[in-house]
Amino acid sequence: MLIPHKKFNLLVVDDELIIRESLAGWLQRDGYQVETADHGAQALEKAAAKHYDIMLVDVKMPEMDGLTLLKHIKEQNPDTAVVMMTAYGSIEDAVEAIKQGAFDYLLKPFDLEELSLTIDRLVQIQTLAMENVVLKERVAKIDRFEELVGQSEPMLQLYDTIMDVAQSDATVLITGETGTGKELVARAIHAQSPRGYAPFIAVNCGAFTEQLLESELFGHEKGAFTDAKFTKKGRLELAHSGTLFLDEVGDITMKMQIDLLRVLETHEFTRVGGTIPLHSDFRVIAATHQDLLAAIQEGTFRRDLYYRLNVVHIPVPPLRERRGDIPLLAEHFLVRYAAETNKKIDSIHPEALEAMRNYDWPGNVRELENAIERAVVIGKGRQIQLADLPFLGPTDRSAAVGRSLEEMERQHIAQVLEAEGGNISRTAQVLKINRTTLYHKLKKYGLKTCN
Amino acid sequence: MPPPPSIGLVPLGSVDQKILRHLKTTLPGILPVSVQLLKARPIPLHTYHIVREQHNSTQLLEYLAQDLPPGMFKVLGVTGVDLYIPILTYVFGEAQIGGDVALISLYRLSQELDGRLAPPHVFWPRIVKSGLHELGHTCNLKHCRQPDCIMQFSGSLEKLDQKNPHFCDYCRIMLNDYLEQQGITNVSER
Ligand SMILES: [Zn+2]
Ligand SMILES: [Zn+2]
Numbered sequence: 001m002l003i004p005h006k007k008f009n010l011l012v013v014d015d016e017l018i019i020r021e022s023l024a025g026w027l028q029r030d031g032y033q034v035e036t037a038d039h040g041a042q043a044l045e046k047a048a049a050k051h052y053d054i055m056l057v058d059v060k061m062p063e064m065d066g067l068t069l070l071k072h073i074k075e076q077n078p079d080t081a082v083v084m085m086t087a088y089g090s091i092e093d094a095v096e097a098i099k100q101g102a103f104d105y106l107l108k109p110f111d112l113e114e115l116s117l118t119i120d121r122l123v124q125i126q127t128l129a130m131e132n133v134v135l136k137e138r139v140a141k142i143d144r145f146e147e148l149v150g151q152s153e154p155m156l157q158l159y160d161t162i163m164d165v166a167q168s169d170a171t172v173l174i175t176g177e178t179g180t181g182k183e184l185v186a187r188a189i190h191a192q193s194p195r196g197y198a199p200f201i202a203v204n205c206g207a208f209t210e211q212l213l214e215s216e217l218f219g220h221e222k223g224a225f226t227d228a229k230f231t232k233k234g235r236l237e238l239a240h241s242g243t244l245f246l247d248e249v250g251d252i253t254m255k256m257q258i259d260l261l262r263v264l265e266t267h268e269f270t271r272v273g274g275t276i277p278l279h280s281d282f283r284v285i286a287a288t289h290q291d292l293l294a295a296i297q298e299g300t301f302r303r304d305l306y307y308r309l310n311v312v313h314i315p316v317p318p319l320r321e322r323r324g325d326i327p328l329l330a331e332h333f334l335v336r337y338a339a340e341t342n343k344k345i346d347s348i349h350p351e352a353l354e355a356m357r358n359y360d361w362p363g364n365v366r367e368l369e370n371a372i373e374r375a376v377v378i379g380k381g382r383q384i385q386l387a388d389l390p391f392l393g394p395t396d397r398s399a400a401v402g403r404s405l406e407e408m409e410r411q412h413i414a415q416v417l418e419a420e421g422g423n424i425s426r427t428a429q430v431l432k433i434n435r436t437t438l439y440h441k442l443k444k445y446g447l448k449t450c451n
Numbered sequence: 452m453p454p455p456p457s458i459g460l461v462p463l464g465s466v467d468q469k470i471l472r473h474l475k476t477t478l479p480g481i482l483p484v485s486v487q488l489l490k491a492r493p494i495p496l497h498t499y500h501i502v503r504e505q506h507n508s509t510q511l512l513e514y515l516a517q518d519l520p521p522g523m524f525k526v527l528g529v530t531g532v533d534l535y536i537p538i539l540t541y542v543f544g545e546a547q548i549g550g551d552v553a554l555i556s557l558y559r560l561s562q563e564l565d566g567r568l569a570p571p572h573v574f575w576p577r578i579v580k581s582g583l584h585e586l587g588h589t590c591n592l593k594h595c596r597q598p599d600c601i602m603q604f605s606g607s608l609e610k611l612d613q614k615n616p617h618f619c620d621y622c623r624i625m626l627n628d629y630l631e632q633q634g635i636t637n638v639s640e641r
Contacts, residue, residue: 019537023538026538028548028593109539109540112541116606258624
């Protein structure tokens with residue numbers, strides 16, 4: 001049985017309050033995060049601002065009916081699985097919906113077993129899809145050794161902290177926005193520490209389902225589950241005498257939190273399906289972009305685990321708080337990508353550099369790196385121009401391979417915005433999102449209207 | 452050591468005293484609680500759905516929560532009528548997550564898989580298991596995927612019959628966390 005990742009988001013769309021409430025309440029009991037919308041437009045608005053894995057949509061609704069909503073969702077959020085909800089009278093509509101890409105339909109009122117089976121099946125499919133994406137990403141950025149770059153005051157402080165912390169064996173919690181380089185900090189601590197010659201084993205906790213994470217960490221014995229054809233060592237074992245890096249530790253389920261706490265306390269564990277206790281000596285460095293104290297308040301993160309991890313806390317500053325480092329970083333990436341692509345590009349136009357310094361970089365260093373990589377690829381002369389930078393100039397789709405969804409979105413919005421001469425209403429129409437959502441996204445990505 | 456927290460059993464409508472007494476003696480063996488039998492309350496008419504011929508479980512829970520007997524840690528309502536929530540055909544019970552009240556229906560639990568009346572050795576364990584499951588919800592527990600845990604979701608009698616009346620290690624830890632948060636310490640490991 002596949003166990004859902006705790007981040008599964010569901011949206012219930014129904015015009016009847018009583019249905020929304022009772023269904024949302026029931027699904028919450030299964031541990032899903034559930035939100036509701038009372039009409040199609042609201043559902044689309046919500047889906048534009050946030051990703052939902054599964055939507056349960058009523059067929060019969062005033063104004064925008066379920067079938068129309070389905071069509072929009074399939075265009076706007078093709079990764080969202082849609083389950084139609086229907087009464088006996090409108091089964092034909094539900095069947096039509098399946099033809100148009102709905103995953104399944106449920107007859108109101110639902111049978112307990114049927115509801116949970118349908119959702120379980122979907123979670124299973126969505127989980128597999130998610131794992132494929134993760135695998136692809138992993139292949140796409142096969143570790144090349146990278147280092148921390150920066151001479152700004154916050155970075156100098158960070159280097160000091162790293163050197164201090166490296167000498168001890170204390171558990172470290174690294175916090176910071178995505179793309180700030182939390183893993184680089186962890187690697188630096190490891191490299192400077194007495195464990196530096198032993199392995200550095202990283203686990204991205206957010207990338208696995210509970211079951212997979214369990215077997216990744218603890219390993220499994222042959223035959224422990226259907227796919228366990230061989231005995232496999234877990235990463236806890238592999239990290240012996242080295243450092244275990246738990247990335248996105250805020251994403252793990254309550255059950256895994258309990259298991260992890262136990263291991264951190266005793267350093268003993270058994271493989272999945274095994275009985276022999278194993279011992280491993282490793283140092284733990286954890287990282288998260290989440291606010292764990294808030295998660296504790298919400299009851300989704302254990303206080304005891306938090307204290308166990310947060311012996312030393314290292315916050316990594318976002319790029320916008322160390323703008324002084326932007327030219328240095330840009331230069332650093334320019335040298336690398338120019339060498340990789342064999343192109344003779346060796347400088348950045350002052351105008352382009354200025355624009356980079358003024359931009360907020362919500363994706364932080366990683367976003368800057370991607371921007372430079374792309375600029376090198378599409379650049380024609382020896383100098384990177386303002387027009388080569390995706391957040392201001394038009395984009396070339398072929399260069400966008402392997403980038404994050406967020407960045408694709410930002411580029412796409414920037415492109416449409418320019419094509420529409422900076423007109424907000426027309427841009428929103430083309431993007432099929434409403435103006436509020438568009439404003440929200442413009443702000444998020446630091447995009448400016450041309451007029 | 453402080454006395455264990457009390458669970459109040461409230462019959463809604465007429466309920467066989469033997470069943471209530473069975474719950475009163477069984478639950479403290481599994482949860483660190485004492486159980487008190489409280490006065491029966493009538494089932495309010497507005498919770499009945501004429502077409503479905505069932506009672507609205509959410510509304511019955513609200514009714515139960517309206518006037519809570521003092522000094523109770525949790526209240527478990529027990530009723531003989533069939534329960535539904537609007538989106539589902541029926542439910543065995545319902546509880547407010549992290550709330551004060553839980554509710555179980557004996558209606559479906561009392562039947563054999565073929566619809567005949569179930570004998571006590573089949574019927575009674577189901578009542579205990581349903582009660583435990585719903586009380587677990589009032590202690591903030593969600594559905595659990597561990598095999599052989601009472602907090603596993605069971606939508607059918609077959610699945611309910613397969614379960615054992617106990618919490619897995621994880622649910623027990625989270626249950627203890629909850630009890631501690633509520634200021635109930637010295638919880639014995641039972
Ligand atoms: Zn339940
Ligand atoms: Zn459990």
